[in-house]
Amino acid sequence: xxxxxxxIAAIATALGEGxxxxxxxxxxxxxxxxxxxxxxxxxxxxxxxHTVRYGYMVHPGTxxxxxxxxxxxxxxxxxxxxxxxxxxxxxxxxxxxxxxxxALLSVGIRLAEPGEFTKRAFLNGRIDLSQAEAVxxxxxxxxxxxxxxxxxxxxxxxxxxxQQLREEIVETLAHLAVNVxxxxxxxxxxxxxxxxxxxxxxxxxxxxxxxxxxxGKILREGIATAIIGRPNVGKSSLMNVLTQxxxxxxxxxxxxxxxxxxxxxxxxxxxxxxxxxxxxxxxxDLVEQIGVxxxxxxxxxxxxVLLVLNQAEELQAEDRRxxxxxxxxxxxxxxxxxxxxxxCSIEEVRSSILEHTxxxxxxxxxxxxxxxLEEAISSLFFTGKVAMADSTYVSNARxxxxxxxxxxxxxxxxxxxxxxxxLDLVExxxxxxxxxxxxxxxxxxxxxxxxxxxxxxxxxx
Ligand code: GDP
Ligand code: ZN
Numbered sequence: 001x002x003x004x005x006x007x008i009a010a011i012a013t014a015l016g017e018g019x020x021x022x023x024x025x026x027x028x029x030x031x032x033x034x035x036x037x038x039x040x041x042x043x044x045x046x047x048x049x050h051t052v053r054y055g056y057m058v059h060p061g062t063x064x065x066x067x068x069x070x071x072x073x074x075x076x077x078x079x080x081x082x083x084x085x086x087x088x089x090x091x092x093x094x095x096x097x098x099x100x101x102x103a104l105l106s107v108g109i110r111l112a113e114p115g116e117f118t119k120r121a122f123l124n125g126r127i128d129l130s131q132a133e134a135v136x137x138x139x140x141x142x143x144x145x146x147x148x149x150x151x152x153x154x155x156x157x158x159x160x161x162x163q164q165l166r167e168e169i170v171e172t173l174a175h176l177a178v179n180v181x182x183x184x185x186x187x188x189x190x191x192x193x194x195x196x197x198x199x200x201x202x203x204x205x206x207x208x209x210x211x212x213x214x215x216g217k218i219l220r221e222g223i224a225t226a227i228i229g230r231p232n233v234g235k236s237s238l239m240n241v242l243t244q245x246x247x248x249x250x251x252x253x254x255x256x257x258x259x260x261x262x263x264x265x266x267x268x269x270x271x272x273x274x275x276x277x278x279x280x281x282x283x284x285d286l287v288e289q290i291g292v293x294x295x296x297x298x299x300x301x302x303x304x305v306l307l308v309l310n311q312a313e314e315l316q317a318e319d320r321r322x323x324x325x326x327x328x329x330x331x332x333x334x335x336x337x338x339x340x341x342x343x344c345s346i347e348e349v350r351s352s353i354l355e356h357t358x359x360x361x362x363x364x365x366x367x368x369x370x371x372x373l374e375e376a377i378s379s380l381f382f383t384g385k386v387a388m389a390d391s392t393y394v395s396n397a398r399x400x401x402x403x404x405x406x407x408x409x410x411x412x413x414x415x416x417x418x419x420x421x422x423l424d425l426v427e428x429x430x431x432x433x434x435x436x437x438x439x440x441x442x443x444x445x446x447x448x449x450x451x452x453x454x455x456x457x458x459x460x461x
Contacts, residue, residue: 005027005028005083006027006029007025007026007027007029007030007033007108007109007110008025008026008027008109008110008112009023009024009025009026009101009104009105009109009110009112010024010101010111010112010116011023011097012024012087021089022089023087023097023101023104024085024086024087025087025088025104025109026079026080026083026084026086026117027084027109028083028084029084029108029109030083030084030086031045031047031086033108034071034086034088034104036060036107037058037059037066037100037103037104037107038053038055038057038069039057039063039065040053040071041054041055044073047073048073049073049074049075049078050072050074050075051072052071053070053071055069055071056068056069057069057088057090057096057100059103060106060107066099066100066103067097067099067100068091069088069089069091069100070088070089071087071089072086072088073086074086074087077124080117080126081117081120081121081124081126082121082126088100131159158440158441159441161205161209162437162438165202165205165206166434166438168198168201169430169433169434169437170434172195172198172199172430173427173430173431173434176195176423176426176427177427192423195413195417196414196417199410199413199417199430200414203407203410203411206403206406206410206437209403210403210407223272223304224301224302224303224304225272225273225274225275225304225305225306226275226298226302226305226306227274227275227306227308228298228299228305228306228307228322229308229309229319229322230316230318230319233308233309233336233337234334234362234364235308237336237364237365238308238334238362239274241370267374267378272377275298275302299325299326302329303330304329304331304332304377304380305326305330306331306373307323307331307333308336309334309336309344309349310336310337310344311336311337311338311340311342311343311361312337312340312341312342312344313343313344314345315344320352323352323353327353327354330380331353332357332359332380333349333353333359334360334361334362334369334373335349335360337364337365338361338363338368339368346359358376358380360372360376399440402436402439402440403436403437403440405432405436406432406433406436406437407433409429409432409436410429410433412429413426413433416429
């Protein structure tokens with residue numbers, strides 16, 4: 001594989017958030033190229049590593065000022081990519097950032113592909129595979145909380161846990177090897193009970209990692225949320241209230257355009273992925289025609305349902321049918337139009353839903369009851385808040401798969417012990433578990449295992 005080492009640049013901060021945007025430049029010519037556009041007290045090429053310089057970005061030909069900047073110079077290898085890195089903090093908002101990026105491209109720097117900095121960090125040995133994936137999650141993370149989860153993983157918590165489990169397996173294998181190859185060496189007798197205890201310990205820890213997997217998935221991808229209800233109850237109004245402060249970030253700078261087909265809203269740090277928003281935004285006639293089929297489809301994919309009723313009208317057959325349908329999904333019932341006289345029986349609504357389903361009264365027109373709705377969403381998913389903030393999340397389908405495979409192998413060992421199989425036969429399953437765990441962190445060379453076993457256990461013979 002040929003690894004390109006040209007110099008790349010990209011906007012490193014989310015656009016439109018705060019006044020400052022950072023452009024990151026990485027590659028062998030990073031310092032020299034940025035210097036061509038920099039006007040300050042001294043040349044960046046003279047700047048010591050890991051220091052910040054104040055100055056201006058200027059147009060290469062005309063010397064005309066683009067923006068007031070702070071430039072951080074970081075020389076290889078103590079950088080994120082292990083290449084020379086320059087970070088330019090622009091102060092003037094979107095237009096100057098765009099102009100600065102354009103100027104950088106005009107002096108021969110290439111626009112980075114999504115995740116390319118991370119790829120370089122991985123290829124240059126700066127981070128392992130699970131860390132690289134966590135950084136990719138971080139790039140895609142839609143809200144602060146999701147970003148925090150990705151961050152914890154990037155710090156290597158998952159890697160560390162997996163390393164520990166692998167060491168546990170190596171040690172067990174070492175004991176096993178002694179027992180099989182040197183039966184007369186009775187100081188370290190490997191009883192099947194001892195092996196069983198070890199395997200159960202490893203099993204439990206993989207289990208814990210897997211249990212957090214679903215939460216990790218929710219946090220990365222957003223809670224799939226369906227807004228349903230018959231026509232005119234206030235679905236579009238709810239959608240507007242939820243999204244008004246969460247406009248999607250779209251710019252015409254290549255590489256920064258986001259997927260706008262799904263709408264994400266951030267409710268107290270919990271990302272909701274609103275399903276079928278196009279349907280809700282369609283004209284009322286259309287919604288009426290296809291609403292039933294649509295809401296059925298959305299219900300199938302939903303982690304959370306927001307069922308809107310119009311409390312200014314009596315409960316109708318269609319409402320009753322929807323109340324029946326949502327019984328198997330986590331649901332919040334929203335009794336809308338509280339500004340109008342009530343005609344709908346709350347008792348009847350309550351009697352048709354599960355006991356702990358929250359019922360919130362709102363006036364979406366007057367934006368009342370929104371706070372209570374947010375509260376309900378947040379307490380539904382974060383009643384175990386403290387424990388969750390503390391955990392290591394597995395937020396990647398590949399990780400989940402490998403952990404499941406590792407678990408199966410350990411289960412095979414346990415079954416083997418149960419059946420009284422010779423210990424050298426269960427050895428292979430233990431090695432498989434070690435291998436699968438290694439693949440999570442991109443480190444699974446079989447020769448390596450043999451070395452480790454021998455470094456672990458010195459027989460002195
Ligand atoms: P949808 O068909 O379920 O998407 O309902 P819309 O959100 O389009 O609302 C239908 C009508 O009800 C619109 O005229 C809204 O202005 C109105 N509406 C929505 N919420 C309220 C509310 O809380 N009070 C009152 N009085 N009218 C509302
Ligand atoms: Zn509507």
